[in-house]
Amino acid sequence: MIQLRNIQKSFGNQLVLKGIDLTVNKGEVVSILGPSGSGKTTLLRCINFLERPNEGQVIVDDFKVNSKQANKKEILTLRKKTAMVFQQYNLFKHKTVIENVMEGLIIVQKQPKETARKLAMEVIEKVGLTEKANAYPVQLSGGQQQRVGIARALALNPEVILLDEPTSALDPELVFEVLEVIKRIADEGITMIIVTHEVSFAKDVSDYIVFMDQGEVVEEGIPTVIFNNPKEERTKRFFKRINREEDNLESNLTNAI
Amino acid sequence: MDITLIVDFFPKLISYLHITLLILVAAVAIGLVIGVVIALIRIYKVPGFNQLALIYISFMRGTPILIQLFLIYFGLPTLLALVHIDVSRANPLLFVAITYGLSCGASFAEIIRGAVNGVEKGQTEAAYSIGMNEKQMMVRIILPQALVMAFPNFANSVIGSLKDTSLAFTIGVMDMVGRGNTLIASSLHALEVYITLSIIYYGVVICLEKGFSLSEKKLQRFEGSLAVDTK
Numbered sequence: 001m002i003q004l005r006n007i008q009k010s011f012g013n014q015l016v017l018k019g020i021d022l023t024v025n026k027g028e029v030v031s032i033l034g035p036s037g038s039g040k041t042t043l044l045r046c047i048n049f050l051e052r053p054n055e056g057q058v059i060v061d062d063f064k065v066n067s068k069q070a071n072k073k074e075i076l077t078l079r080k081k082t083a084m085v086f087q088q089y090n091l092f093k094h095k096t097v098i099e100n101v102m103e104g105l106i107i108v109q110k111q112p113k114e115t116a117r118k119l120a121m122e123v124i125e126k127v128g129l130t131e132k133a134n135a136y137p138v139q140l141s142g143g144q145q146q147r148v149g150i151a152r153a154l155a156l157n158p159e160v161i162l163l164d165e166p167t168s169a170l171d172p173e174l175v176f177e178v179l180e181v182i183k184r185i186a187d188e189g190i191t192m193i194i195v196t197h198e199v200s201f202a203k204d205v206s207d208y209i210v211f212m213d214q215g216e217v218v219e220e221g222i223p224t225v226i227f228n229n230p231k232e233e234r235t236k237r238f239f240k241r242i243n244r245e246e247d248n249l250e251s252n253l254t255n256a257i
Numbered sequence: 258m259d260i261t262l263i264v265d266f267f268p269k270l271i272s273y274l275h276i277t278l279l280i281l282v283a284a285v286a287i288g289l290v291i292g293v294v295i296a297l298i299r300i301y302k303v304p305g306f307n308q309l310a311l312i313y314i315s316f317m318r319g320t321p322i323l324i325q326l327f328l329i330y331f332g333l334p335t336l337l338a339l340v341h342i343d344v345s346r347a348n349p350l351l352f353v354a355i356t357y358g359l360s361c362g363a364s365f366a367e368i369i370r371g372a373v374n375g376v377e378k379g380q381t382e383a384a385y386s387i388g389m390n391e392k393q394m395m396v397r398i399i400l401p402q403a404l405v406m407a408f409p410n411f412a413n414s415v416i417g418s419l420k421d422t423s424l425a426f427t428i429g430v431m432d433m434v435g436r437g438n439t440l441i442a443s444s445l446h447a448l449e450v451y452i453t454l455s456i457i458y459y460g461v462v463i464c465l466e467k468g469f470s471l472s473e474k475k476l477q478r479f480e481g482s483l484a485v486d487t488k
Binding site for chain 2: 048050072076079080082083084086088089090091092093094095103104107108109136137138152153156162
C-alpha cells in the first residue's frame with residue numbers, strides 16, 4: 001500500500017503542491033489527471049524523492065519517510081521499493097536493452113548475473129522486445145525505448161511503478177503499443193500510479209482517478225463516477241475542453257478528407 | 258641543402274623518440290589523475306577547493322607552456338629548498354613531466370567536466386529511480402558515457418602535448434630536439450635537421466591520430482551503431 005500524507009512542495013515562493021493526501025492499495029492502478037501546471041508530475045516525483053517534499057510523509061509498504069528528516073539511507077530504501085517510467089524514457093545510452101534491464105538487478109539488488117539475465121529476458125519478452133535484447137537505445141523507435149523503460153521498472157519487482165506521462169513524447173502512431181503494454185501489466189496486478197493526458201486510456205485502465213488542479217486534488221473516485229458524473233466545476237470544465245479538442249480533431253480530419 | 262643528410266640524420270634523431278614518448282606518457286598519466294580529481298572538485302563544487310581549481314585552470318590556460326616549464330624548473334627547487342629538500346641535481350626529465358602533467362591536467366579537467374555535464378540529466382534521475390546511490394550512478398552511468406564523449410577532445414589535447422614536448426630541450430633534456438641541436442652544432446646544417454624533425458613529428462602524429470580514430474569508433478559504438486547497422 002502506498003500512502004501520501006499532506007505532501008507539500010514549493011519551488012521558490014510558489015507552492016505547487018498544497019498538501020496532497022492519497023492512498024493507493026496493492027494491485028490498484030491510479031491515474032492522475034489534470035491540466036498542465038497542476039502539479040501532478042511533481043507529486044509523482046515526490047513519491048520517490050526525485051523532488052524532496054517540503055512537508056508530509058510518504059509511506060510505501062509500511063516504510064515511512066518523513067520529508068523533513070529523511071536521510072540518504074531512507075531515501076535509498078524508498079527508491080528501492082519504487083520504480084519509475086519517464087516521459088523521455090531516460091534509458092542508459094551506453095547499455096543494450098538487456099543491460100538496461102539488468103543494471104538495477106545486479107547493482108542495486110545484488111542478484112547474480114545469470115539470475116538477472118534470465119529475469120531480464122522474461123521481462124523483455126513481456127514487453128515484446130526479445131529480438132531487440134542486444135540493441136542499443138539509439139537503434140530503437142520511441143515506442144520501443146519506452147517499452148524498455150517499462151521493462152527496466154518492472155524487472156525490479158517494485159511495490160509500485162510510477163509512470164510520468166509515458167506516452168507524451170511519442171509520435172501518435174507509437175502511443176498504442178506502449179499503452180497496450182501498460183494495460184497488460186496492469187492486468188497482472190502490478191500497482192501503478194500514472195500521470196497521463198490520455199483520458200480514454202485512463203478511463204480504460206484505472207481503478208481510481210485523481211483529478212488535480214493548481215496543486216490540489218479537486219476530485220477523486222472510481223472512473224465511472226469521475227468521468228460520467230463529476231461534481232466539481234473545474235473537473236467538468238477540464239473534461240469538456242478535452243472532449244471539445246477531440247471533436248475538433250475529428251471534424252478537422254473529416255474536413256481534410 | 259643536402260638531402261642525403263636527412264637520410265643520415267633520421268636514425269640519429271629517431272633514436273631519441275622514446276624520450277619524447279616517455280615525456281608524453283608521463284604527462285598524460287599525471288594529467289589524467291589531476292584531471293579527474295579537479296573535474297570532480299569542479300562538478301561537486303567542493304568548497305574552497307573549487308576556487309583553487311578555477312585559479313589553477315585559468316593560470317595554466319593563460320600562460321605559455323615554455324614559461325610554465327621555467328617556473329617549475331627554477332621555482333620548484335627554490336620552493337623545496339625552503340623545506341630542506343634538495344632537487345637541484347634531479348633529472349630535468351622530472352621537471353618536464355611535472356610541468357606537462359600539470360598542463361594536461363588542466364585541459365583534461367575541463368574536458369571531463371564538460372563531458373559529464375553533457376550526459377543527459379534524465380539518466381541521472383533514472384539511475385536514482387532504480388535505487389542507485391550517487392557513487393554507483395557516477396561510476397556506472399555517467400562517467401563511462403562522459404569519457405567516451407570526452408575522447409575526441411582528449412585525443413586533440415594529447416597530440417598538442419606531444420608537440421609541446423619539443424620545448425623540453427630548453428631545460429637541457431636530451432630528446433629529439435635536444436639531439437637535433439647538437440647535430441646542428443656539429444654539422445652546421447640546421448635546415449636538414451629541422452626537416453628531419455618535422456618528418457618524425459608528423460609521422461608520430463599521423464600514427465596517433467589513426468590510433469585515436471580507431472579507438473573512437475570502437476568506444477562510440479552505442480552512438481554510431483544505427484548508421485552502421487542500416488548500411
